[in-house]
Amino acid sequence: MKLKQISLFVENKPGTVNSALKLLADNGINISTLSLSDSKFFGVLRLLIRDWEKARDLLEAHDFAVKITDVVAIEVDHAAGSLSKVLEVLDRHQVNIEYLYAFAAGLHGKAAIIFRFADPDDAISKIRSELKLVEPLDLFREIPN
């Protein structure tokens, strides 16, 4: 139900994001989705990767600061207003969202939104009857390893 998200510290200078991505690519690790959040001087690059343990070990060996966080993927239709419907449910249950981003890869015609909740277990128990949560296996099904 929960997904392991890899977060990386990146300095705000040219080439740092690419050096991480290139390292993963050179080692045959596919990134399912990524998002970058930054301040003026540094950023946090977040990655969803099927073999997250291999990616973590590789990145740590190359001096990246790495953190693993549990996130939840919620399925949404490719239709106007579908995200706001999800947000309504979360709001009704007073679930705290730290941040969210879209899952880029295809998911049998649907899309997924990745949520970082303050308390993922609590969030899952509150919303699982109303929303379709994506299992890690389904999420990565169409991604080559």
Place this chain on the structure above:
Amino acid sequence: MRPALKNKKLTQGTIMKPTKAVPMNPISAMDFIPQEQLHSLQLARLREMVDLAYANVPLFKARLDERSIKPDDIQKLEDIRLLPFTVKADLRDTYPFGLFASPMKDIVRLHASSGTTGKPIVVAYTRQDLDVWSTAVARALAAVGVHEGDIAQISYGYGLFTGGLGAHSGFEKIGATVIPASGGNTERQVMLMKDFGVTCVACTPSYFLHMIETAEKMGVDMRELPVRLGIFGAEPWTEAMRSQIEKKSGIKAYDIYGLSEIVGPGVGCSCLEQEGLHIFEDFFYPEIIDPATGEVLPDGTEGELVLTTLAKHAMPMIRYRTRDITSIMTSKCACGRTIRRISKIGRRSDDMFIIRGVNVFPTQIETAIMSVESVLPVYQIILTRDHGLDNIEVDIEVNETIFHDRVSAIEDIRHTISHAIERILGIRVFVKMCAPNSIPRSEGKAKRVIDRRNLNA
């Protein structure tokens, strides 16, 4: 409490505290000499030093003559206050051999330190001086329980610097097995430590942190190795850094103090109690002065440490101003040693920088960081000048405890640290978070401050 020991008569004995039952090393006997005996020994040796310097060192003779002081005027220990100070510039001005008091045929070793600017300073030793030096280091080691059978890795630089050979001879004298690893090639250092079953390490505390870090990367957990203690010195370090070293490596971290001008490492050392550093007072006489007026301050008051060599013949140093800020502790140490202690040296005048009229010591910034962070991150202080205004930037490497998947959480830590520093210094600082391993590691003394103010003035 242990009974007072007669000098050099001691052959055996044990410390009474059952928790720290380390057999007493006979070499430590002088550490327990009764105060009165110590004072008469100090006076006799001081007079000998003054006679020697007056007869052989023109600069010293000229300074005494100027003040109409004769060596015979030194009648009691307090009369040392009549004597002029010696400063680092005196060593440079008389470069290379101007302060030597023994003929070259009696001098068996020279060391030199580069200093930060200009010519090096040169120091000299007779055979007897070398024996005094290695005895002082051996007494320092004995005070923290180093013994025969210990395997000691010396990771101070060997060469002109006194650290490597100084520590080396002390460990040899106490009967340890010495590995002269010198500095550098950190992965090999870790390999030696592991493969040789090293029990004691001597190096700078910042280099040891780098060794711990390197060991972790190599998959070596230092806590599982036989290494049990480290003798760290040659740079000021904080209590926070000590506890970090101890936590991460599982060793006991002891402080050794010294400077080349006096002898090298071994002027003083912490004992098992880890509260301050005992000065080997029968060899090195300590005073604390007000750095502004030169006035001698009472024990317990903080000021600049001034040292006089009492048993160095190649190059006696009389009232040498160390530029280290500390105080002489007034309480008796629980270990029973009668020789006095100085408190841990956290500040060295040479490391001080002035920014916007405020005197700043790097250790103040370290203390501020540690008031926020449980683990000392790798950091560096960068001074710049922009349109005539000095700026201070503190670069901090993110580590496990600082890094977070939310940018705002890292920003919060950044702000908390900069506020903590601002509270201590009273000036604004810019804290920058950096990637792991982006700040260069030192294999000797850590380079905490990068001053770019002259470059962009």
